[in-house]
Amino acid sequence: MRASVQPVVIRRAVALGGLAAIVLLVVLLTGGGNAGSHTLYATVSDATNLIKGQELKAGGGKIGVIDDVRAIDGGAKARLTLSVEDRAWPLPKDTTFTARFGGTAAFYNRHILVTPGKEGGASLTEGADIPALDFRVPVEVDQLLSVFDTDVRRDLKSFVNRSGETLDRSQEPLRKTLDKTPQAITQAARVFEDLTDDRNALSLTLTKTDDVVDAVRRADPGLERLLTGAATTFSAIADKQTQLKTTVERLPGMLAQTRSTLTKAEGTLDDAGALATKLHPGVRQLRTIAAPLNDVLASVQTIAPDANATLATVRRSTPQVNTFLKRTTTLTPQIGSIADKAIENLNCIRPYTPELMGLLTTWGDFMSWSDTKDKYLRARVENFLPTPTNDVPQTPAQLKQTFPDLRYGFPRPPGYNAGQPWYIDECGAGKDAVDPSKDVEGAASFTNKIPTAAGGTK
Known part of the structure; x- marks a missing residue:
């Protein structure tokens, strides 16, 4: 047994x-x-790819983990439970928390970057809720690209094409305009200075103009009588035309020496008679115009004080205008330099138009919950262990030797993805851009430092 x-x-x-x-x-x-840890809570509007077990990091080292991720408010928000280790506790009250991507080309495997606030002040208490402004989540790719729908992509393509042509055509006129702008501004400033140099003379001119307008208005009845008298005189001359002709014909005996002159004067008087006859209707029209002219002169008299006040306002504002014009003159060379650089940068952006439109077309609905027609669910159930570091200790040249088939291009020249690279040396995308050994980030000054578990480097 x-x-x-x-x-x-x-x-x-x-x-x-x-x-x-x-x-x-x-x-x-x-x-x-989680023994010896401290709990904090955070409510966020978006917790994409944040899962239980991901790390809280500060200074390159782990200081805690995400204990729980739970949906609230019908899925509109997420409630995070964070566990902070003893060695990092307590955290200042103004500490910020930022959800970070796993790497430059990784959308998953995220971690929370903790940036401690100022020491010596208040601290976060056990079980406290982190303020919404102190917990930041990244902008997701689908949130950015969903803005570029079919209409926006079409309009953007049209804008890029037209802006390039427009800037090419207007480059020279714009440069000439910017060159001449300082001179024009200087001359305008001098005009305003001249207006304010002799303020007494300007005020006297305005006063005399007002007096003249008033005198014309008050003299209106006399002007009407003058025109009426002129009409009567012309009418009388027209009536006496025949008598004048007879008198001239009876004068040859007395004025034999002036006969030839008077013979020529006969034709002149005939023309004068015809002119008087033609002027008669016009004089009647002048009488009709007199009344509206009176109203016009009255309006001028009414406007004169407003004009005087306007010029006074201009006189008071002249120092500020002069200061503005002088400042604009000083900034004009900088504006011209900015315009030149903008033209150069757009010339470097235009060759990438196929890549830009391809990105918007291919990735427009990436990670989206809708295809713009129907709502659907796209899920990928996975579990990721936290990555201790995202740094790569190898240089681009070393990686190329390790993986000979690796395609390389930084910055990538236009057309590189299609196997038809367009090298642009002036834009920094020449043949050196596809040579890993000439990558500027592979130089000694850019050597990567790998963080250790204690937060240091090796």
């Missing part, structure tokens, strides 16, 4: 020992769980 029990006891002891070893290994690997 004892012989049969002993093997069973031995097997149980071995099993218990193995189980204890597994528990010890788990404890060692997980750092003993």
Whole structure:
């Protein structure tokens, strides 16, 4: 009987020992769980790809983990439970938390970057809710690209094409305009200075103009009588035309020496008679115009004070205008330089138009919940272990040697993706851009530093 029990006891002891070893290994690997940690909560509007177990990092080292991610308000928000280790506690109250991508080309495997606030002030308490302004989430790719729908992409393409042509055509006129603008502004400033130099003379001119307008208005009845008298005189001359002709014909005996002159005067008087006849209707029209002219002069008199006040306002504002014009004159060379650089930059952007439109077309609905017609669910259920570092210790040249088939281009020349690169040396996208050994980030000054578990570097 004892012989049969002993093997069973031995097997149980071995099993218990193995189980204890597994528990010890788990404890060692997980750092003993969350013992000695402190809990904080955060409510965010978007917790895309944030999962339980991802790390909280500060200074390049781990200081905690995400304990739980739970949807609230019907999925409109997410409630995060954060666990902070003893060695990083307490955190200043103005500490900020930022959800970061796993890497420059990784949308998943994220972590929370903790940026401690100022020391010496208030601290976050156990179980506190992190203020919404202190917890930041990144802008997702689909949020950015969903703005570029079909109409926006079409309009953007049209804008890029037309702006390039417009800037090419207007480059020279714009440069000439910017060159001449300082001279024009200087002359305008001098005009305003001249207007304000002799303020007494300007005020006297306005006063005399007002007096003249008033005198014309008051003299209106006399002007009407003058025109009426002129009309009567012309009418009388027209009536006496025949008598004047007879008198001239009877004068040859008395004025023999002036006969030839009077013969020529006869034709002149005939023309004068015809002119008087033609002027008669016009004089009647002048009488009709007199009344509206009176109203016009009255309006001029009414406007004169407003004009005087306007010029006074201009006189008071002249110092500020002069200051503005002088400042504009000083900034004109900088504006011209900015315009020149903008033209150069657009010339470097235009060759990338196919890549820009291809990106918007291909990635427009990436990670989106809608295809602009129907709502659907796209899910990828995975579990990611936190990445201790996102740095790559190898230079681009070393990676090219390790992976000979690796395509390389930084900055990538236009058309590189299609196998038809367009090298633009003046834009920094020449043949050196596809040579890993000439990558500026591979130089000694850009050597990557790998963070250690204690927060230092090696």
